[in-house]
Amino acid sequence: MTSENNRPDADILIVGGGLSGTLLAVQLLRLPGQRRIVIVEPRPELGRGEAYSATELGHTLNGNAARMGVEPDDPEDLTRWLGEFITAGGWPESDEQHVPVAELFPPRGIFGLYVQQRLAQARTLGETYGSTVEHVRSEATDMQADDTGVRITLADGRGLSGYFGVLATGMFAAARTPQRDASALNAAAVDPWDVDAMRQLDPQGRVLIIGSGLTMVDAVVSLERAGHRGPIDVFSRHGLLPHVRRQPPAWPDFLGADHSVRSTRQLVRALREQCEQAIAQGIDWQAPLDTVRVHIPRLWSQATDRQRRQFVRHVRPWWESHHHRSPPPSAKLLERLVEEGRLKIHAASLQNVYDKAAGQVRISVRYRGEDQPTEVSGAALINSTGIQYDWRRVDKALPKQLLARGLIQPGPLALGIAADAGGAVLDAQGQVSSRLFAMGPPLRGMWWESTAVTDVALQAKALAARLAAR
Missing domain, CATH: 3.50.50.60 (FAD/NAD(P)-binding domain)
Known part of the structure; x- marks a missing residue:
């Protein structure tokens, strides 16, 4: 044209x-x-x-307002906009978080x-x-x-x-994207964000979730909003949950002061040392971790392919769970469900998804440390494997x-x-x-x-x- x-x-x-x-x-x-x-x-x-x-x-966002503005030269842009939006009556539920506007997770x-x-x-x-x-x-x-x-x-x-x-x-999003090797999973799964579809499920039925990252957190929130009150079983290779995002105090930019840190091994060692120092001083370990992010593009771009593969293979699951953290309201929900015994996290990898029968979805998973797969069934299945x-x-x-x-x-x-x-x-x-x-x-x-x-x-x-x- x-x-x-x-x-x-x-x-x-x-x-x-x-x-x-x-x-x-x-x-x-x-x-x-x-x-x-x-x-x-x-x-x-x-x-x-x-x-x-x-x-x-x-x-909600998994970062507070002070971290999520879209103006590179004005970090407080979202905080100001959100404050005006709330004052105009746009989000009355914000009071439930009991924090200043800058610390809200909108x-x-x-x-x-x-x-x-x-x-x-x-x-x-x-x-x-x-x-x-x-x-x-x-x-x-x-x-x-x-x-x-x-x-x-x-x-x-x-x-x-x-x-x-x-x-x-x-x-x-893996749950919403046709994939050449995941058609069976998506065909049998409920959309993690479709609350209306979840309202059609048996509220007491067992829900199976594949993946334990932030998409899983959203899926659990969706189930709660839909009125689901049954058990939830989450399966992921490492069985790691996202940590809750807190608001730690400022910490010195140790990577900015020391450019000798280049490899994955050096980064992990230096970060562990900094976190131990913070804990010894009574400071949240997330403080040193939050200084790393600005340096990731430099560290990643200068790394060799071998170092990158090592990071993805050995460090990535822990990086994701520590860095891509859950917003506090969602984390409180997960904590409550775990305490009630309704939410269980399993270190297991998905092996197969079977055709639905008698209103039940069946999958097979291989638990960590076991050689043979185990069949598991539930009223619904959710694909929360994140991003493709x-x-x-x-x-x-x-x-x-x-x-x-x-x-x-x-x-x-x-x-x-x-x-x-x-x-x-x-x-x-x-x-x-x-x-x-x-x-x-x-x-x-x-x-x-x-x-x-x-x-x-x-x-x-x-x-x-x-x-x-x-």
């Missing part, structure tokens, strides 16, 4: 209108200069995506409103420069790119063209076509896709694209932590400047 004078439909085509794509549009609209931005997003609203379309108040749906308001403000500013943003409500199913620009094919057969394209596809970062396993049209055309290649350890330091995508031959870029979760393999709000906000600002300069 091009205009009569062969001008492309957009200067910048953004695939994905969740947090990543919306924040990129915000930053582009704020920059002087006239540009046309088109965002391809199948959802009815921009700014929400997978994570912030949640409607249940119990599905519902993800409300955070989505915050992102949308920042987009609305940026639109107004962009109009003064002659810039526009258009939401094309459809799914991108194919893409072509060359030295002249990019062309996108939509699900309804329409085409869009642009000078530049950006893959801001966000996260592929390997694009080769995602059974969706666009990732498949991008790989088939050789426009992209898997990122390090097959996490996301490969790109240069500024987000320019690498094709199958390793050539850096001059027209196609990526940001956010697709760059997981490049930076390891590329999913949090602060990560995405920083990438959006840097990529917007790069695109505007070109």
Whole structure:
């Protein structure tokens, strides 16, 4: 689709209108200069995506307001906005957390409103420069790119063209993403965030959950909201639960002062020493841990493939449970259910999912330390295995076509896709694209932590400047 004078439909085509794509549009609209931005997003609203379309108040951010602002140069932006929102009567339930606004863990749906308001403000500013943003409500199913620009094919057969394209596809939630090797699990499972579907379950029935990370936490919250009061069995390889996120005092940036820490082994040893020092001083061990995050992109990018594999194989489960922590309200719910004996965590790996029979779902798991699998049955099954970062396993049209055309290649350890330091995508031959870029979760393999709000906000600002300069 091009205009009569062969001008492309957009200067910048953004695939994905969740947090990543919306924040990129915000930053582009704020920059002087006239540009046309088109965002391809199948959802009815921009700014929400997978994570912030949640409607249940119990599905909260896993970081407090002071940590989750979308303005890289103004860390208090969300705190101020949330305070005004609460004062206007927008979230009366906030009183239940009994903490100052900066320490509140807001519902993800409300955070989505915050992102949308920042987009609305940026639109107004962009109009003064002659810039526009258009939401094309459809799914991108194919893409072509060359030295002249990019062309996108939509699900309804329409085409869009642009000078530049950006893959801001966000996260592929395993529970909601067709996968080539997990079709049986998803076919038998209940959506972790679908409270209405959970209301149809036997409230006293046994629920089986695969995975013990933050998606599992959301699933348990959903079950509680749906009125479920039966037993819940959680199965994961290591049997680790996310720690609860607390608000520790400031701790010296020990990695900033010592760049000799480079390997996984050195990082774990140094961090353990710092945590032991904190505990000895009566300080929460999360204080030293929270200083590490800002250095992860540097440490990951300078690590060898062997060191990265060692981290993923040996450290990742503990990193995830310690770093990606549960919001306090959700953690209190899990603690109560464990104390009541309703929630049990099992160190076991899923072996098979059987066809439903007599209203029961059956699976087989192999418990840690055992050689033979054990069959387990329940009234419902939930897939809480988290995020699928390997694009080769995602059974969706666009990732498949991008790989088939050789426009992209898997990122390090097959996490996301490969790109240069500024987000320019690498094709199958390793050539850096001059027209196609990526940001956010697709760059997981490049930076390891590329999913949090602060990560995405920083990438959006840097990529917007790069695109505007070109």
